[in-house]
Amino acid sequence: MEIISGERKDLGRALCIITGASKGYGRTLALQLSCLMKPRSVLMLVARSADQLNKVKEDVRALNDGHKKLDVRCVQADLEKTEGVEKTVQAIKDTSSSDMDHFLLINNAASLGDVSRSALTFTDPAEVNRYLSLNVSCVLSLTARVLQAFPHRAGLQRTVVNISSLCALKPFPSWVLYCTGKAARDMMFRVLAEEEPDVRVLSYAPGPLDTDMQLQARRFSGDLKLRQSFSTMFSEGQLLSCEESGAKLMKLLLDDEYRSGAHVDFYEL
Template sequence: MMSSAERTHLGRALCIITGASRGFGRATALDLSRIVQPGSVLVLVARSEGDLRALQAELFESEAGKAGVTVRVVVADVGEVRGLEDVVKASKEAFSPDMEHMILVNNAASLGDVSRLTKSFTDMAEVDSYLSLNISSALCLTARVLQAFPQRAGLRRTVVNITSLCAIQPFRSWVLYCTGKAGREMMFRVLAEEEPDVRVLNYSPGPLDTAMQREVRAKTADPELKESFASMFTHGQLLTCEESCAKMMKLLLEDSYTSGAHVDVFEL
């Protein structure tokens, strides 16, 4: 049997990626396609059908696509029950008995309103809506996927949570984002304790040059934090999704991280 140190691929895998249409999720789909074996299936989930279809076409024309890695698109809002049902249904249909690995990447998330301070959030419906998308949906999707693909001999199961420094450090005017990331990370730490056969990774990809980062620079209420991100952008200190994603792929291949641990891109 191949040791984790020698592993160059993740086997014939079913890879479910939420928020796959752009940014880090898109980079994850492209990178995973290169390190899974022929016969693998990528299930790409997002609300934007146009972006998903474009990525599907790109993967079809790639070396991985020509070698037998297939792609299924699920246009769904994972914040809705119907969306979760659609993702699980498509994943079960794509799974074949000879698959060796099930990988779920919980990437879908939102920034929330960073233009206000904590004392302004008096509307419970607004807060509940944010937490539903960023915590509840990730928990319920993960639970449904693990039930759909239970433990069995010959099947590895990996669950990835895309986390942030904000899960462990407070950022002024980012109360929703920090709360969501902290709650979500603890959820996956609990999962790692409960399910020792499941490999759980909380990966913090660092400050990425994405549309969300542009929103951060435009709307962050705290002036020092806003200036800090503006300076990072000006001085070319933001990471590309590809740079950070490559390090996450190395983690998955080596498979030597402590299950449930928070691993930051700058530690690698």
């Protein structure tokens, strides 16, 4: 990895995997990361929609046209299901990475869940388990499987990023599923950092982003004060662009000075 004036300029020849890469924040991260990867790197985009993934692939190639040879691969997979995790892991294993400098997994895929209801209405364990399957269980399974597939070796940096939220730390009324999932993921990755000291682990809270998920929050949040707060942020232009938030994550990855396992918020930088 090239270092200039004490700072890393790029991620080296890297294998980067982004889940939830078909739109919104995942799409932005794909574009930004592609500019930090050396030639012959592999950028793997994972999501449920093949059409949207292919569009992101075209955008990445257009952005880097004439500058580098970047291998962009799309994996259509539903990570809520075991088969989706298996398909993603196999695609990663099929990647030649013996001379890679950096392995980077960004766990971005997530869902908001039903934010129209209070905690006391979730009486069906199957409903809760379906939410936790995508947002917690499969995240741990995928992370474990890919780290096993690419074990520690000299010259390889392994980095795992969890796209977190303020909701991992603070309770939001009517958001019991989302808050629970984000809190569980933060702890999951804190444990990983303790157990695997050679893996760089980061939980990054990107701030309130102007995305489809935010639109859902404004429309459907059961807590009226919370819904009004989000509506005010939108109308007053206080929501962050994916590009602005992503740029801070890119800097975090390049500087590589965060404490492994830490929760870092956009507004702390």
